Amino acid sequence: MSKNDIKVALIGNPNTGKTSLFNQLTGLNQKVGNYPGVTVDKKLGVSKLSSTQNAIITDLPGTYSINPTSIDESIVLKTLLKKNIKESPDVILVVADVENLKRNLLLFSQIKDLEIPTVLAINMVDQMNRKGITIDLSLLKKELNTEVVLISARKNEGIKDVKAAIIRCHVAAKASPLCGINNQIDPDYFTKLKEISPNYSLYELWLMVTQNNYPETVTKEEKEKLLAFKKDVSKLKKYQHKETIYRYQEINKILKKTYIVDKSKAKDLRGNLDRIFTHKIFGYVFFVFLLLAIFQSIFDWATLPMDLIDGTFAEISDFAKSNLPAGVFTDLLSEGIIPGIGGVLIFIPQIAILFLFIAILEETGYMSRVVFLMDKIMRRFGMNGKSVIPLISGTACAIPAIMATRTIASWKERLITILVTPFTTCSARLPVYAILISLIIPDIKIFGFLNLQGLVLLCLYALGFATAIIAAYILHKTLKIKTKSFFVVEMPNYKLPSVKNVFFEVVEKIKSFVLEAGKIILALSVILWFLASNGPTSFDNVEKNTIENTANQNFSKKELQQRIASIKLENSYIGILGKTIEPVIKPLGYDWKIGIALITSLAAREVFVGTLSTIYSVASGDENTATIKQKMASEINPDTGKKRFNFPVGMSLMVFYAFAMQCMATLAIVKRETKTWKWPLIQLFGMGLLAYIASFITYQILS
Amino acid sequence: MNTIASLHKGEIGYISEESLGFIPLKLLEMGCLPGAEVELVQIAPLKDPLYICVNGSHLAIRKETALQIQILKSEIVHV
Incomplete structure (x- = not known):
């Protein structure tokens, strides 16, 4: 990033192809950061405008207006009101949808009044012929007094023009308001407002008053004067309404001269598809089948690459062990680091497939129909049609899902959604379920096509959703929070998903998983290895004592080695920890080794599999060629002499994982989103208690 | 009194001028204008x-x- 780079803020309504344009402008030169203080993702990218000029492009959240109604949208306002040179944008690039230009121009007119150089990119112009739209571009440029470019971001058309327009706009640095709100509403009032400070445009001052958002550069004296304008709230509200109507009048005047639609040409694809997807019976049937298909394919498609990754890492670990000189470093590498990396990479197939589906559903516009279908039902449970998106993306990971609740305007509906989202089966539970299912459920087909293992998995997902809904209902009836509920959702046009957008979305999700969750998982694997191969002073004598004690029992060298290894594990730090909690978890069917895995699962549920793998490979001494599944399958319960992972234990474990709040990262996010420790603690203990009781009942009935 | 909620599926109405104070700003901004x-x-x-x-x-x-947004079933003719 150099000083000469042009800082461009990319703004637009949702569903205008803003992401497509961002991807076209920046390609793979993207990175995701956080806005200070909030966890909304900030996407930045570098775009080569010309051979000598680069631009840093910030992709702001989609919004219909500068006046925010959600946290996401307030980011836009905050970015635009910044006055310090470092962060304020040099040029604003507004993306508009050609089919809905009128509404898109409202946001444009607000931005124009901030008096920052602005480029308007009208997107999806390849649809103009089909929709019967004609635009007088040169007149529109003149009327809007700005650079206007026609583009088709998905087809990569007009991108060069956008780049050139950004440069021209930056050089000219010309910025004038479009609507001049003062004269039309209450000239005296707005003249007084403008007199407060010459450093800001009138519209900026107006936004500070109406949105109660003051940039750092505002002096104490100026702020006092601005606050005086806030006293008459009903007047503010009335003037905001008037302002919006006035803007639309101006836009209508301009469009009348420059924009013609021949309505007879519009084809009714939307209407036909809506009749199917929002049909009172077929709409729901389709939705349920879609979910079924998604879950079946996650299980079917992910198994092969997961087994491959699992097997490959077992081999690499074995290779390292047999080819490197024996010692602590080799042990760390082959028993800690390599299985740890494997434990991270193994989730990539599932996460990729799930986000592939979610990205496609969002891109096509189908997700909004689901919101429409589900709102009334969800409201009975104290939630909102928009809660469906967090609950579905919760099947990938509760963290982005809880962040996705920010679009819900009502606090009570949002809080309930946050509290119950961790019940949905996240991808971290999936490997736990997958490995347990493959151990205890036979791999057969019922009715000739339904995979029984897949069906059990589907039941677990259903259990998660059902619990979430029931918990929401209880919260709805017990929480006494009064909030005004407001709900409006745009129903976008149906579109074929763009391969490029879906690809970028999936890559971004995988990248953030590997970097964020992966770090924790890898670090824990190494810590675990240390705790499992070290112990208090008595630990060092295990080898000597065992050899002495068994001297007269004629063990083979191999048997002796295994015996030493497992006694060592029992006496290690982690063994002691597991033994301590064993009495508590014994009624659920677990031993101390599983207990260790339960403890480490607090970092992230998926660590369960890696932990058992580490424990069993330490326990089995040198013979380390088996995959995780083989190791678990051959584990014997010394009390019964039979397999440790039998049906009752497996079921009890799956029930425990379905209910327990075992993810520290999620707790941290809930704290951040609710701004108190109260709610995450309620989740931790409430869900933990439920998990314990439910697993207890499951195990006692089955065994 | 007619509101948007009293329209039938496929029916068209015109938002009345009196509704202005009752339309949430967000809806107004999305084009729901008198x-x-x-x-x-x-x-x-x-x-x-x-x-x-x-x-x-x-x-x-x-x-x-x-239910808050009143409509007329025929267009207001501005003279």
Whole structure:
């Protein structure tokens, strides 16, 4: 990033192809950061405008207006009101949808009044012929007094023009308001407002008053004067309404001269598809089948690459062990680091497939129909049609899902959604379920096509959703929070998903998983290895004592080695920890080794599999060629002499994982989103208690 | 008194000027303006929310909001 780079803020309504344009402008030169203080993702990218000029492009959240109604949208306002040179944008690039230009121009007119150089990119112009739209571009440029470019971001058309327009706009640095709100509403009032400070445009001052958002550069004296304008709230509200109507009048005047639609040409694809997807019976049937298909394919498609990754890492670990000189470093590498990396990479197939589906559903516009279908039902449970998106993306990971609740305007509906989202089966539970299912459920087909293992998995997902809904209902009836509920959702046009957008979305999700969750998982694997191969002073004598004690029992060298290894594990730090909690978890069917895995699962549920793998490979001494599944399958319960992972234990474990709040990262996010420790603690203990009781009942009935 | 909620599926109405104070700012900004033509496109299976088209915007709003917005069944003629 150099000083000469042009800082461009990319703004637009949702569903205008803003992401497509961002991807076209920046390609793979993207990175995701956080806005200070909030966890909304900030996407930045570098775009080569010309051979000598680069631009840093910030992709702001989609919004219909500068006046925010959600946290996401307030980011836009905050970015635009910044006055310090470092962060304020040099040029604003507004993306508009050609089919809905009128509404898109409202946001444009607000931005124009901030008096920052602005480029308007009208997107999806390849649809103009089909929709019967004609635009007088040169007149529109003149009327809007700005650079206007026609583009088709998905087809990569007009991108060069956008780049050139950004440069021209930056050089000219010309910025004038479009609507001049003062004269039309209450000239005296707005003249007084403008007199407060010459450093800001009138519209900026107006936004500070109406949105109660003051940039750092505002002096104490100026702020006092601005606050005086806030006293008459009903007047503010009335003037905001008037302002919006006035803007639309101006836009209508301009469009009348420059924009013609021949309505007879519009084809009714939307209407036909809506009749199917929002049909009172077929709409729901389709939705349920879609979910079924998604879950079946996650299980079917992910198994092969997961087994491959699992097997490959077992081999690499074995290779390292047999080819490197024996010692602590080799042990760390082959028993800690390599299985740890494997434990991270193994989730990539599932996460990729799930986000592939979610990205496609969002891109096509189908997700909004689901919101429409589900709102009334969800409201009975104290939630909102928009809660469906967090609950579905919760099947990938509760963290982005809880962040996705920010679009819900009502606090009570949002809080309930946050509290119950961790019940949905996240991808971290999936490997736990997958490995347990493959151990205890036979791999057969019922009715000739339904995979029984897949069906059990589907039941677990259903259990998660059902619990979430029931918990929401209880919260709805017990929480006494009064909030005004407001709900409006745009129903976008149906579109074929763009391969490029879906690809970028999936890559971004995988990248953030590997970097964020992966770090924790890898670090824990190494810590675990240390705790499992070290112990208090008595630990060092295990080898000597065992050899002495068994001297007269004629063990083979191999048997002796295994015996030493497992006694060592029992006496290690982690063994002691597991033994301590064993009495508590014994009624659920677990031993101390599983207990260790339960403890480490607090970092992230998926660590369960890696932990058992580490424990069993330490326990089995040198013979380390088996995959995780083989190791678990051959584990014997010394009390019964039979397999440790039998049906009752497996079921009890799956029930425990379905209910327990075992993810520290999620707790941290809930704290951040609710701004108190109260709610995450309620989740931790409430869900933990439920998990314990439910697993207890499951195990006692089955065994 | 007619509101958006009293429209039938496929029927068209015109938002009355008196509604201005009752339309949430957000809806106003999305094109739900006094005088605008509003079509009830679809009603959700459980009679709520309503799917409307106004000023080129396709929006889903709840019945409680729709009940606040008065409409006329024929266009106001400005002289």
